[in-house]
Amino acid sequence: MPRPILATVHVPALSHNLETVAGMLSRSATVPRPSVWAVIKANAYGHGIEPAVEGFAQADGLAMLDLDEAVRCREHGWSGPLLLLEGFFEPADIEVLDHYRITTAIHCAEQLEMLEAGQVRHALDAFVKLNSGMHRLGFQPDQYRAAYRRALDLQAEGVLGAVGKMTHFARADDDPVETAGQLRVFAQVTEGLPGPVSVCNSAATLTEGLAAGVSGGEQWVRPGICLYGGSPFDERSAESMGLRPAMTLSSRLISTHTVPAGGAVGYGHCYVAERATRVGVVACGYADGYPRHAPTGTPITVEGVRTRVLGRVSMDMLVADLDPVPQARVGSPVVLWGEGGPSVDEVARPCGTIGYELLCAVAPRVPRRVQGAGAAPSSDEGP
Numbered sequence: 001m002p003r004p005i006l007a008t009v010h011v012p013a014l015s016h017n018l019e020t021v022a023g024m025l026s027r028s029a030t031v032p033r034p035s036v037w038a039v040i041k042a043n044a045y046g047h048g049i050e051p052a053v054e055g056f057a058q059a060d061g062l063a064m065l066d067l068d069e070a071v072r073c074r075e076h077g078w079s080g081p082l083l084l085l086e087g088f089f090e091p092a093d094i095e096v097l098d099h100y101r102i103t104t105a106i107h108c109a110e111q112l113e114m115l116e117a118g119q120v121r122h123a124l125d126a127f128v129k130l131n132s133g134m135h136r137l138g139f140q141p142d143q144y145r146a147a148y149r150r151a152l153d154l155q156a157e158g159v160l161g162a163v164g165k166m167t168h169f170a171r172a173d174d175d176p177v178e179t180a181g182q183l184r185v186f187a188q189v190t191e192g193l194p195g196p197v198s199v200c201n202s203a204a205t206l207t208e209g210l211a212a213g214v215s216g217g218e219q220w221v222r223p224g225i226c227l228y229g230g231s232p233f234d235e236r237s238a239e240s241m242g243l244r245p246a247m248t249l250s251s252r253l254i255s256t257h258t259v260p261a262g263g264a265v266g267y268g269h270c271y272v273a274e275r276a277t278r279v280g281v282v283a284c285g286y287a288d289g290y291p292r293h294a295p296t297g298t299p300i301t302v303e304g305v306r307t308r309v310l311g312r313v314s315m316d317m318l319v320a321d322l323d324p325v326p327q328a329r330v331g332s333p334v335v336l337w338g339e340g341g342p343s344v345d346e347v348a349r350p351c352g353t354i355g356y357e358l359l360c361a362v363a364p365r366v367p368r369r370v371q372g373a374g375a376a377p378s379s380d381e382g383p
Helices: 011-028 041-045 049-055 067-075 091-100 109-117 141-156 176-190 202-206 344-351 355-361
Strands: 005-010 035-039 061-064 082-084 103-106 124-129 160-166 247-259 277-282 299-302 305-310 318-321 333-337 368-371
Touching: 005 011, 011 035, 011 049, 011 202, 011 368, 041 049, 041 355, 049 067, 061 067, 067 082, 067 091, 091 109, 091 124, 103 109, 109 141, 124 141, 141 160, 141 176, 277 333, 333 344, 344 355
Parallel strands: 005 368, 035 061, 061 082, 082 103, 103 124, 124 160
Antiparallel strands: 005 247, 247 277, 247 333, 277 318, 299 305, 299 333, 305 318
């Protein structure tokens, strides 16, 4: 039989989380609800492009980084808007954008130059990105309006269709003052410029009143991690916001025994038993994507009972404390994170990382199962 580890992607949970986020926006908005780009970058945060297309069938659009992933969305039947968050990288990409009707971000002068030198059969929709303070991608504030005028000239020439404005918040998860400052910069620099607006990531989308306070055109928000059942906040759990885990990483016990008092567990003997302790070996390790640096105490569930990881995680195995689970035996089910176990955020926190990384890091060798697939993809057209 195959090694007993499995990553299950729950398509109904994806749909539920999208509906939950849209409901939050509808309740907090003082204007029509913003349109939603469901962000599916990094292979839909490790969940798979095709399951995401189905789970987010009711999204207004899908946003990603990889051109091949955008093409896969079209091939899977998605006919609504697609947005490349980093835009395109070379002139040959423009032909693909044109053929598959893909919206692009424009964040640098070189992209404008490629568009000015190129030809398209159908005008491309675009968002021109402002660096409002994150200092990653985007035109500097003193360069932005000139770049936007160039985009509007391309619109007049039929190269671009709808032209919008976008930025990205650096600290929407933990610093409202900094976020308000970025929003002020965005409002000042883009004042009077036509077109739709996209500024809100997951944390900003879930911050009550923030999306409603954005003005300057039709608004598109860009939720990501929250759609997969993770939280962008340290102090607010996904469960408290009504979100469900969209991935469950599960395995089974492949061995059990008792470590005597004073006995040590695993490489480096990082855990020494204070008393005789029953332990179980789980078929999951860092080669499967589970973090090697997960310390003793990281939560895990065995037979539906919450317990903890002991000692250092190995390449293919880790050890669970079975004292709280006296009924556990070889073959007992284990949930590393997800439905029936700790949240991915609970696992990430003691590891000094974030749930995003763990979801994206599940290794190709882990078998996948898609649960509840079969939803019809969206046929909505976009801006």
